[in-house]
Amino acid sequence: MAKRVTIHDVAALAGVSRQTVSRALNDMGEISGETKQRVLEASAKLGYRPSRFARNLVARKKTRALGFVVASFRNPYYTEIAGDLLECAASRGWQVVMASGESEGEVAALHMLASQVDAFVGHFMSPEPQLEKARGGIPMVVLEPPVRLRRTHSVEVDLRSGIEEAIQSLRAKGARSIGMIDSDHSLRSSPVYVPSPRRRFFEELIGPSRPKAVVVGEESITGGSRAFVELLRAHPHLDAVLVFNDLMAIGAVQGAHALGVKVPDQVRILGIDGLGLGEAVHPALSTISLDRQALAARALDVVDALAAADFGEMAPIRYVVRPRLLWRGSA
Amino acid sequence: MAKRVTIHDVAALAGVSRQTVSRALNDMGEISGETKQRVLEASAKLGYRPSRFARNLVARKKTRALGFVVASFRNPYYTEIAGDLLECAASRGWQVVMASGESEGEVAALHMLASQVDAFVGHFMSPEPQLEKARGGIPMVVLEPPVRLRRTHSVEVDLRSGIEEAIQSLRAKGARSIGMIDSDHSLRSSPVYVPSPRRRFFEELIGPSRPKAVVVGEESITGGSRAFVELLRAHPHLDAVLVFNDLMAIGAVQGAHALGVKVPDQVRILGIDGLGLGEAVHPALSTISLDRQALAARALDVVDALAAADFGEMAPIRYVVRPRLLWRGSA
């Protein structure tokens, strides 16, 4: 590996001082056109590229970077949120370093980014002690599930009230028997299925006396489709189904097609997330929409506050974003 | 804004020298447990966090970062590729800093990342002089359209042969009259529509004598749906349609539903991209699949080569990835 070309080498070749090289390369004026030309040539000849670390080290206004750990790039919910965060971050002058927790796990992702960013943002599901260790003391903004750690802030979604409102509205629309499809997500990290918070809210809010028609499926379109078929087989009387997320709900709509069940006439299907993708099915998916733009904006409010305090210790900030019912066609 | 807490401050508070602090914080041994403890406490008390720039500046093995400029996070093609690239990059020890060209434009995105990354990867459509200026001398790997610039390498997709094979196969399946839906993408940057390369290949390969049934639509699901309806209205005899990309093709399948046209019996619909999303419609979308994993892997081959040459000048590398026909249900 050839030794790195530094500003010094360029200066030597051009026969000037390092400072002059710096002037030429940064369009700083106070330099004669001729010298500038010579420097630029020398620089090009050597293939010189300034060290970003040195440059940032000396810069007054440090560039700030946030690490965004995405659970999966296969699920459009995360990519849509990534897009919103990227946009919001750019407008506020933040760089975004992304990592997917999918292949190596989020702990590895955190570890890898720990020396490169000023703050973390993401959905984290690993056990807290592991997170605590991997983060390397860097402040974190947790996106959905509340995590109770030092230097950890959160932007939560009040899903409970969203689900409450959804159940009320479905009933107002005439639904008499509402079932649910839950994600088997917990199985990825633990050997035994644990009901998701969404399911817990659902069961709590549907009322104690009612029978609970819930089926668990894989978190994908086909998983949703299969789960829907299974659910309707077991509970033919259902006239509404709340689905863990839009991806699975899209599958559920397809499952209904396959069964010859009319949506929403025979069964209303309601997703959670509010993906743009929900427009892709017929009928378009009704959903409990999580406002991702607001989520991203709040997350950036937090990191901006952190930056203002120079990333020092701070009392945890906690924002709550309320979901909004989006009635398209399927419910 | 409080002055930054440096290693010096920690050293002062703990009553030791800076290197001792460094030792304590980096688990370097050669330090008494007691001192270490004291340093750690001081560090925690002050909320000290090492400067990532200083740390990297002095590090022997520099962390390498690549900037990935995504045209849009709304189009799953890009997010899927982003996911593959992220995964591939992580496994090879690269950080990925992402930026979307959507809001501020890709030139702005390049400019913003120029001082933070060692190489760029992305789909770039801006005029070359602008790219050249915005990149700040940083080597680039262009993903699809060939760009001819210094320090610019490319991973191309041989779409021409993919389209050729597609047309042959469609004909072998009995298609007699093949139309196409093109993207209006060029309208975003220029006031006048310019046929996409995909369309040019199509028209060239469909044969000179045949009438060309092509319609232009917006690059989205609904855009594809509308374009399909328009296309079939104008050319009712069509029995196969090649669509600019899968997103629009999904819309086309829906448009067919709306028109009561049977897919693939009456009209075969073939997309381009190979999105996993193509499974979400009925019938599942047949498509000219671009192998995104391979694309990502080749891109990383290039940047690895660049890194091996310490990002010095290099002869342009050019990889070509061949697409593969993926027959699902719609064609």
Add this chain to the structure above:
DNA sequence: CTGTTAGCGCTTTCAT
């Protein structure tokens, strides 16, 4: 217009 000096904040020698 150009060069010299002095750091940015950290880690690595090398002493002690």
Add this chain to the structure above:
DNA sequence: ATGAAAGCGCTAACAG
């Protein structure tokens, strides 16, 4: 086990 000195590569502030 700890400290002093040197320097990573760059730019800001001053000279001239």
